[in-house]
Amino acid sequence: MLGAQRRIVCMSSAFRRGLRQTLRTQENILMMNGPAQKRSKVLTVDSMNPHVKRMEYAVRGPIVIRAGEIEKEMEQGKGFPFEEVMRANIGDCHATGQKPLTFLRQVIALCTYPALLVTTDxxxxxxxxxxxxxxxxCKGHSIGSYSDSAGVEVIRKDVAAYISNRDGIACDYNDVFLSTGASDAIKIIMKLLLTGKDGDERAGVMIPIPQYPLYSATTAEYNAYQIDYYLDEDNKWALDVNELKRALNAARQHCIPRAICVINPGNPTGQVLTKQNIMDIIKFAHEEKLFIMADEVYQDNVYGSDSEFHSFKKVLHEMGPKYADQELASFMSTSKGYMGECGYRGGYCEVINLDKDVKYQLLKSISAKLCPSVSGQVAMDVVVNPPRKEEPSYDTFMKEKSFVLDTLKKKAALVTDLFNSIEGISCNPVQGAMYAFPRILLPEKACIEAKKRGQTPDSFYCFQLLEETGICVVPGSGFGQKEGTHHFRMTILPPLEKVEAVLGKFKEFHLRFLEKYK
Incomplete structure (x- = not known):
């Protein structure tokens, strides 16, 4: 019995010695490795999709962020040499003071709260x-229900009727799909054009320079190759076919060219393509087997006395059977024109000559998005099916529409004339759309200072403009421009009296800037 007890004590002593040794070993390991490591993030800037990091969207870039910061600082009592930030960076009509169209909002209100159909006069x-x-x-007679993926059928039929009346050519509503703004439709079509490959087998997309940053951002996000073709600033931002050929030939070794994007009327340049220009583009695209993407969201915004909007579809039809098989997608939006309903995100796309099997894949693709905003679809319906002459809302509707477009026309002329009257600035006529894109001749000293700050010269200029006057515009480098040139984009949307005041402050700033850096 006594022997057994001794063995237990010995075993216990050995166990304790082993335990102490184990603890010392673990302690040494902890000391060597340091504190316990935190679990690393699955998604980091290094591990995330590199194509998303390549994306840039200038109209909501650093200068706009700084404008928001200034507004908050002003609310907190910080003093600035101006009373308000003037946001002239983006085509957001209602944000700059434009009033909603009565009829459009009435129809949306009735669709949103159908009880108003019977409870009020x-x-x-x-x-x-x-x-x-x-x-x-609508399913359940409610815009709160999903629509078909391509949109509410009766609205698509109204869009088709609108296109038919505009062009004098029949439009099949089965070729129309509604979208969350034109931007969504543009991305949907561009996605179809991708090759699914990398390197020199990537899809190439021809983009006008200067361009609306949606296109450069989308090509970067989708890992497509951006083929820049330059508009001719010396010829009212016209398009030269020789430049198209130069750009395409230079890009062939880097990609498989698939499409050409055209913005008409132009953003940011404000030009309106002539009918001959459009014919040249169609011939070029047909010869080179390129899909045409026609961004026509500003088709109601034409101000030049010698300018006229021509839809790509109509011109294509008029060019005869030789070009009858040319593939084309055209885009429209509720955000621009005279409506300015940006927040409703209404848009449509018409596809022409799309292969039937590809159209099936297109419908499959948009079905994964369920459907675009139905409120936005309602807004689009009013745009394409406005009051008729014999209806009670016609006079008010036409008065409001004419006021918006006539005022924009006055501001287009005012902005053009004033910019061209200032030393060191030249500006092509604002023939259409909602923007001026003046060229600024910056002193060498200013370019050197910009380089010291890690900024492009036009970004430096626009930052100084914001800090000294509160005027927020977008540097031309955000849209693309010929090397050695500098521009900025300014919207003409603010009320006429504000535009006049802004231009006065701008002129004073510009002359001070030239004097400072001469």
């Missing part, structure tokens, strides 16, 4: 008729 009969017609085509 505040709304005209034609607005109620439009709302009932749309609601009857």
């Amino acid at each position: 505040l709304f005209p009969a034609d607005a109620k008729e439009r709302a009932r017609r749309i609601l009857n085509d």
Whole structure:
């Protein structure tokens, strides 16, 4: 018995010695490795999709961020040499003071709260008729239900009727799909054009320079190759076919060219393509087997007395059977024109000559997105199916529409004339769209200072403009420009009296800037 007890004590002593040794070993390991490591993030800047990091979107870039910071600092009492930030960086019509169209908002209100159809006499009969017609085509008679992926059928039919009336050419509503703004439709079509390969087998997309940053951002996100073709600033930003050929030939070793994007009327340049220009583009695209993407969201915004909007579809049709098989997608939006309903995100796309099997894949692709905003679809319906002459809302609608477009026309001329009257600035006529894109001749001293700050010269100029005057514009480098030239984009949307005041402050700033850096 005594022997057994001794063995237990010995075993216990050995166990304790082993335990102490184990603890010492673990302690040594902890001392060597340091504190316990935290679990690393699955998604870091180094591990995330590199194509997303390549994306840039200038109209909401660093200068706009700084404008927001200044506004917050002003709210907190910090003093600046101006009373408000003037946001002239983006085509957001209502944010700059434009009033919503009465009829459009009436129809949306009735669709949103159908009880108003029977409980009030505040709304005209034609607005109620439009709302009932749309609601009857919505599941459960509610715009809160999903629509078909391509959009509410009756609205697509109205879009087709609008296109038919505009061009004098029949449009099949099955070739139309509605979208969350034109931007969404543009990305949907561009995605179809990708090759799914890398390197010199990537899809190449021809983009006008200067361009709307959606296109450069999307090509970067989708890992497509951006083929820059330059608009001719010395010829009112016209398009030269020789430049198209130069750009395409230079890009062939880097990609497989698939499409050409055209913005008409132009953003940021404000030009309106002539019919001959459009014919040249169609011939070029047909010869080179390129898909045409026609961004026509500013088709109502034409101000030049010698300018006229021509849809690519109509010109293509007029060019005869030789070009009858040319593939084309055209885009429209509720955000621009005279409507300015940016927040509703209404848009449509018409596809022409799309292969039937590709169209099936297109419909499959958009079905994965369920459907675009139905409120936005309602807004688009009013745009393509406005009040008719015999209806009670016609006079008010036309008065409001004419006021917006006439005022924009006055501001287009005012901005053009004033910029061209200032030393060191030249500006092509604002023939259409909502922007001026003046060229600024910056002193060498200013370019050197910009380099010291790690900024492009036009970004440096625009930052100084913001800090001294509160005027927020976008540097031309965000849109692309010929090397050695400097520009900025300014919207003409603010009220006329504000535009006049802004231009006065701008002129004073510009002359001070030249004097400082001469």
